[in-house]
Amino acid sequence: MEPAATDRPLLIREADPEDAGSIADVLRSQGIFEHIAQEPAEATQARLRERLERSLPSHDTVLVALEGDVVVGYGAVRWMPNLILRETDGYLSELFLRPEVTGRGIGSRILERFDEEAGRRGAERLWCINLRDRESYGRSYYAKAGWEERDIAVFMHRYRRDG
Numbered sequence: 075m076e077p078a079a080t081d082r083p084l085l086i087r088e089a090d091p092e093d094a095g096s097i098a099d100v101l102r103s104q105g106i107f108e109h110i111a112q113e114p115a116e117a118t119q120a121r122l123r124e125r126l127e128r129s130l131p132s133h134d135t136v137l138v139a140l141e142g143d144v145v146v147g148y149g150a151v152r153w154m155p156n157l158i159l160r161e162t163d164g165y166l167s168e169l170f171l172r173p174e175v176t177g178r179g180i181g182s183r184i185l186e187r188f189d190e191e192a193g194r195r196g197a198e199r200l201w202c203i204n205l206r207d208r209e210s211y212g213r214s215y216y217a218k219a220g221w222e223e224r225d226i227a228v229f230m231h232r233y234r235r236d237g
């Protein structure tokens with residue numbers, strides 16, 4: 075079934091701390107983050123607000139997508155300079171839309187904005203981790219968007235058991 079279209083214009087802008095509650099709602103709507111499901115909504119909102127207040131434009135780009143005045147999704151990139159590359163790398167740490175607005179090109183619009191930002195910063199590459207059991211991987215979202223899948227081992231050192 076085609077997702078419902080809307081006549082509300084789409085706006086993509088930088089997130090600010092006031093968006094914390096809306097971003098928390100987007101995350102809760104995914105139904106996959108147990109720690110968020112388990113904690114009171116105010117606790118999630120307060121944590122996100124603090125993160126947004128502490129985010130540094132030199133290192134972070136967090137974008138929200140709004141239809142009318144409703145935040146329907148967000149994405150975040152952490153810019154990661156290192157000593158080997160000539161220019162910075164970027165890591166797309168999050169890209170999430172409310173389920174009812176998926177499939178309408180909003181994710182692609184957010185990715186385009188990150189492309190533009192990567193261009194402004196002269197970035198060499200943008201990376202993301204896409205778990206293979208996620209629908210986005212099954213539907214080849216990043217491959218269709220022109221991203222190259224790399225055959226690399228990803229290692230993680232856990233500091234908390236529920237992380």
Ligand SMILES: CC(C)(COP(=O)(O)OP(=O)(O)OC[C@H]1O[C@@H](n2cnc3c(N)ncnc32)[C@H](O)[C@@H]1OP(=O)(O)O)[C@@H](O)C(=O)NCCC(=O)NCCS
Pocket residue numbers: 104169170171172173175176177178179180181182183202203204205208209210211213214215216218
């Ligand atoms: C993945 C996601 C960001 C894509 O944004 P979008 O606006 O829905 O996608 P677009 O309309 O720009 O592009 C369409 C493509 O997106 C993917 N897509 C669309 N709806 C999707 C959904 N509900 N879940 C996962 N991927 C979806 C498909 O690859 C689709 O191509 P197809 O129709 O040929 O299968 C968005 O669907 C989403 O937030 N999904 C849930 C969370 C998620 O999986 N995030 C990525 C984790 S790294």
